[in-house]
Structure formats: C-alpha cells, structure tokens
Amino acid sequence: MTDKLDFMREELEAAKAEKRYINIRTMDSPADAWMVVDGEKVLNFCTNNYLGLANHPKIKAAAKAAVDEWGVGPGAVRTIAGTQRLHIECEERLAAFKQVDAALLVQSGFCANQAAIAPLVGRNRETGEQDVIFSDRLNHASIIDGARLSGAKIIVYEHCDAADLEAQIKEHLSNYRRGLVITDGVFSMDGDVAPLDELYEVAARYDVMTMVDDAHGEGVLGNGRGIVAHFGLEGKFDVEIGTLSKAFGVMGGVIAGKDVAVEYIRQKARPNLFSSALTPADTAACMAAVDYVERHPELVEKLWANAEYFKAGIQELGIDTGHTETPIVPVMLGDVKLAKAFSAKLFEYGVFAMALGFPTVPKGKARIRVMNTAAHTQEDLDKGLEIFEKVARELDVIQ
Numbered sequence: 227m228t229d230k231l232d233f234m235r236e237e238l239e240a241a242k243a244e245k246r247y248i249n250i251r252t253m254d255s256p257a258d259a260w261m262v263v264d265g266e267k268v269l270n271f272c273t274n275n276y277l278g279l280a281n282h283p284k285i286k287a288a289a290k291a292a293v294d295e296w297g298v299g300p301g302a303v304r305t306i307a308g309t310q311r312l313h314i315e316c317e318e319r320l321a322a323f324k325q326v327d328a329a330l331l332v333q334s335g336f337c338a339n340q341a342a343i344a345p346l347v348g349r350n351r352e353t354g355e356q357d358v359i360f361s362d363r364l365n366h367a368s369i370i371d372g373a374r375l376s377g378a379k380i381i382v383y384e385h386c387d388a389a390d391l392e393a394q395i396k397e398h399l400s401n402y403r404r405g406l407v408i409t410d411g412v413f414s415m416d417g418d419v420a421p422l423d424e425l426y427e428v429a430a431r432y433d434v435m436t437m438v439d440d441a442h443g444e445g446v447l448g449n450g451r452g453i454v455a456h457f458g459l460e461g462k463f464d465v466e467i468g469t470l471s472k473a474f475g476v477m478g479g480v481i482a483g484k485d486v487a488v489e490y491i492r493q494k495a496r497p498n499l500f501s502s503a504l505t506p507a508d509t510a511a512c513m514a515a516v517d518y519v520e521r522h523p524e525l526v527e528k529l530w531a532n533a534e535y536f537k538a539g540i541q542e543l544g545i546d547t548g549h550t551e552t553p554i555v556p557v558m559l560g561d562v563k564l565a566k567a568f569s570a571k572l573f574e575y576g577v578f579a580m581a582l583g584f585p586t587v588p589k590g591k592a593r594i595r596v597m598n599t600a601a602h603t604q605e606d607l608d609k610g611l612e613i614f615e616k617v618a619r620e621l622d623v624i625q
C-alpha cells in the first residue's frame with residue numbers, strides 16, 4: 227500500500243540515514259547559563275541570550291504586570307483593533323534606542339524581514355517593471371525568503387565585499403526600476419561583521435535604498451546599540467531590522483528607520499495587516515529589556531570580556547576560532563562527523579554546544595559554535611574550557 231504521504235516518510239528516512247535528521251532537544255528549564263536539557267543539567271553555550279535577560283526578574287515582572295493590566299492577547303491585528311498603547315510606547319522606546327525617527331514592532335525578527343522587504347521592492351504584474359535587491363551571499367534565511375516573496379530580482383554579491391557590491395550595482399541597476407541593498411549586520415555562523423561603512427558608501431553613491439538586519443548586533447555591538455552605532459551611521463540606513471529575541475531575551479521584531487519608510491511599511495506590510503499584534507506580555511518585556519540594556523552597559527562589557535576569555539582559552543589549546551569579531555566563537559574542527567562527535571561528547575560531560583556542518587556552513591568547515599553570554603561566571607568559563615580541552619584530547623583534535 228502506498229499513500230500520498232509516502233514522500234514524507236521516504237525523506238525522513240533518508241535524512242536519518244544520512245545523519246541530516248534534526249534531533250530536537252527539550253529544555254526543562256528557562257534559558258540561562260546553566261539549563262536542564264533533556265533532563266540533564268548542563269552548561270549552556272547554545273542560546274542567543276547574550277545578556278542573560280531571558281529569565282531576568284525585572285523583565286519577567288514587567289511581563290506579569292502587563293498581563294494584569296492589558297490581558298494575554300491583543301485580540302486583533304495592529305491595523306484593526308490590535309494597537310494597544312503599549313505597542314506605541316515600545317515603538318517610541320525602540321526608535322529612541324536605535325537613534326532613528328520611527329519604529330514598527332512586529333511579531334518576530336523573521337517576520338520583520340517578511341514584512342519590510344516586499345513593500346520596498348517588487349515586480350509590477352501589469353507592466354512587468356521589476357526592482358532589484360543586492361543581497362550578501364551569506365544573508366540570513368529570513369532575508370532570503372523575504373526577498374523572494376517580494377518578487378524583485380535578487381542579485382547576490384560576495385560576502386562582506388563592498389567592491390563586488392559596487393560591481394553588481396554597476397552591471398545591473400540600470401535594468402531595473404529601483405534598487406535595495408540588504409545585509410546582515412553580524413553573520414551568526416562565523417561571528418563576522420558586515421563592513422557597513424563601505425556598503426553604505428557604495429549604496430549612497432548609486433542612490434539605492436539600504437537595509438541592515440542587526441539581529442546579532444543589538445545588545446552586543448556599539449555599546450549595546452547595535453552595528454549602526456558601532457559604525458557611527460545612526461539614522462543613515464533607510465531601514466534597520468532588529469529582533470527582541472536575542473540579546474533582549476524576549477520575542478518580537480522591529481522595523482526601524484526613516485519616518486517615511488516606517489510609515490510606508492506600517493501601511494503596507496502584510497504581517498502588520500494580517501497577523502495579530504505582539505502580546506502585551508511580550509511588548510512590555512521588550513520595553514523593559516531595552517531599558518535594562520540602556521541602563522546596564524556593564525552587561526555588554528561582561529559579555530565581551532567573557533567572549534574574549536573563552537576565545538583566548540580555545541586558541542591556547544591550538545584550535546582555530548575562525549574570523550569572529552563578536553562574542554560568537556566558532557571552534558573550527560573541519561570534518562562534520564568530528565564536529566558532531568565533539569558536540570555529543572561535550573554534552574556527555576555536561577556542556578551544551580551545537581555542531582554546525584554543511585549546508586549551514588561550507589563543506590570542510592564544520593565547527594562547534596559557542597555562544598558566549600554575560601550570564602556565564604568565571605567559574606563557568608573555566609569549567610567549559612576544561613571540558614573542551616578534555617574532549618579535544620579524547621578525539622585527537624589536539625595531542
């Protein structure tokens with residue numbers, strides 16, 4: 227007997243046979259430096275909870291108070307009856323934090339890219355007129371999907387390469403109605419940073435629109451204000467995408483930037499028109515998290531100090547840490563089977579750190595990706611490094 231879902235069974239079996247199947251672990255505790263994962267208490271280096279805010283008492287209190295005052299759900303999309311005063315306050319707060327004119331809060335960072343790109347560029351079905359997106363080769367999946375959804379032509383430029391961006395603009399821009407450059411701020415697989423100043427300069431010279439997704443930069447770069455502040459380009463980008471789910475520890479996405487761009491996207495973005503608003507608890511927690519980050523620059527300093535310490539420790543073992551410029555530390559192992567065995571052994575010894583292999587990263591560049599946070603203590607880092615060393619010796623990565 228065959229049935230119409232057999233293709234799924236076959237694909238799942240194939241994925242298991244080829245070790246591509248994703249075994250999803252279950253967390254039995256909140257996100258923190260130590261977590262209970264599949265029932266085991268382990269030292270966590272996997273979450274994007276850079277500043278340790280995901281389980282912070284002040285931010286939890288803000289969420290609880292919002293539930294009491296505003297309820298658990300907005301009951302509508304933003305454009306009908308879902309815009310609560312909380313959302314407006316949070317947007318003003320985010321715009322001030324990012325030092326831009328305005329901000330639109332959406333349901334997630336992923337959603338922000340689905341929301342923002344299509345209104346800016348696309349294809350006119352009647353006239354066939356098309357716009358063009360210039361996209362970094364390693365941009366995040368949500369940017370790629372948002373770009374595809376827009377219907378605009380997508381031209382990929384080489385990773386972090388402003389000269390190639392310029393070459394692509396020169397070759398292609400004149401064939402299209404208008405152009406948009408989109409880049410990730412921090413690339414999460416390697417922890418490298420887009421050369422935002424150079425990309426901006428090229429985009430400005432050709433008068434194309436600019437958009438940067440700062441998901442891994444907020445709370446991390448620019449004293450916590452993100453990659454745009456890091457490069458001193460506040461207010462220059464037409465659109466800045468952000469997430470409240472990483473350093474801010476909550477959930478939600480933001481589309482920030484110039485007044486006219488945010489107003490236009492607010493009117494047109496489909497997730498704003500057709501998907502309900504962020505919950506009061508999330509919204510209040512986001513605001514509390516932004517306040518907290520602003521008032522506690524020492525958290526950002528701790529994050530960087532921890533990351534530097536961890537990176538130096540891995541390098542002292544004689545293991546390559548790639549070309550990271552952020553608290554993301556890739557422990558380069560090369561072979562994907564080795565990386566997976568390494569991650570499994572780490573877990574056995576009480577350290578939770580993810581192996582990444584092809585197709586997430588290029589073939590032969592498999593690694594363990596260590597996400598450092600401000601929540602780790604000196605003791606945690608020493609323990610983590612000790613276990614990394616032990617596993618590296620057992621698996622003959624070092625002698």
Ligand SMILES: *Cc1c(COP(=O)(O)O)cnc(C)c1O
Pocket residue numbers: 334335336337366368369410411414439440441442469470471477478479
């Ligand atoms: C994580 C990430 C997102 C998704 O953010 P969520 O709030 O988790 O949906 C979007 N863009 C980039 C560049 C990211 O790294």
